[in-house]
Amino acid sequence: MAEGTQHPITDAGRRMSEAYREARSRGGEGRWLAVSLADGSTTGDIYDSRADAVRHTREDHTAYVCMAPMDMPPAEATAWIDLHRKLWRGGFRFTDPGAPMPIPDLGPMATAPRGARPSGLLLPNRRDRRGGHYSRNWRPKS
Numbered sequence: 001m002a003e004g005t006q007h008p009i010t011d012a013g014r015r016m017s018e019a020y021r022e023a024r025s026r027g028g029e030g031r032w033l034a035v036s037l038a039d040g041s042t043t044g045d046i047y048d049s050r051a052d053a054v055r056h057t058r059e060d061h062t063a064y065v066c067m068a069p070m071d072m073p074p075a076e077a078t079a080w081i082d083l084h085r086k087l088w089r090g091g092f093r094f095t096d097p098g099a100p101m102p103i104p105d106l107g108p109m110a111t112a113p114r115g116a117r118p119s120g121l122l123l124p125n126r127r128d129r130r131g132g133h134y135s136r137n138w139r140p141k142s
Contacts, residue, residue, distance in 0.1 A: 012040030013078025019044065020065070020072045028067040037061050037085050040077065054095055063094045 016035055019042040023033050032047040034057045046067075047053035053064045063084040065072075072080070084094070 008078070009074045010040075010078050010081070012038075012081050013076075014040070014074045016040035016042070016081060017072055017074040017077040020067060020077065024067050024071075029069050031067055033065050033067060034059075034062050035065055035081070035084075037063055037081060037088055040081055057095075060095065061088065063088075 019035070019040075020033060023031075023042070023044065023046050026046065028046045032050050032053040033042055034045070034047070034053045035042055036059060038061055045056065047056065050064050050066070063081075065080065088094075
């Protein structure tokens with residue numbers, strides 16, 4: 001079991017983490033990746049928007065992650081997949097490009113460096129003056 005998480009790291013989490021890192025290395029920061037909830041695999045395609053990712057993805061059992069400047073280790077990817085599987089089983093569908101994406105609070109994992117864009121794992125618990133979100137441990141640039 002990974003330190004700081006209640007989920008054992010799964011093959012799906014490892015697969016997603018590896019795909020996320022590879023996509024970020026190809027200029028994916030701030031762009032979207034379609035992830036299969038069945039096994040954490042991706043096609044490797046990077047999309048400019050979530051709407052583009054939804055439009056070009058044929059599978060129905062897929063969720064979408066916006067790639068942040070920070071890494072997504074296997075433990076975090078496992079937690080992300082587990083959350084999205086639970087949401088799927090509860091009836092939430094990720095295929096509506098206009099629907100809001102869930103952003104769960106992961107406690108200490110929800111910290112980011114100043115100016116970082118939130119990944120699909122950060123909780124926007126405050127709003128800055130411009131209407132953007134930031135976590136409890138960092139502040140917007142003044």
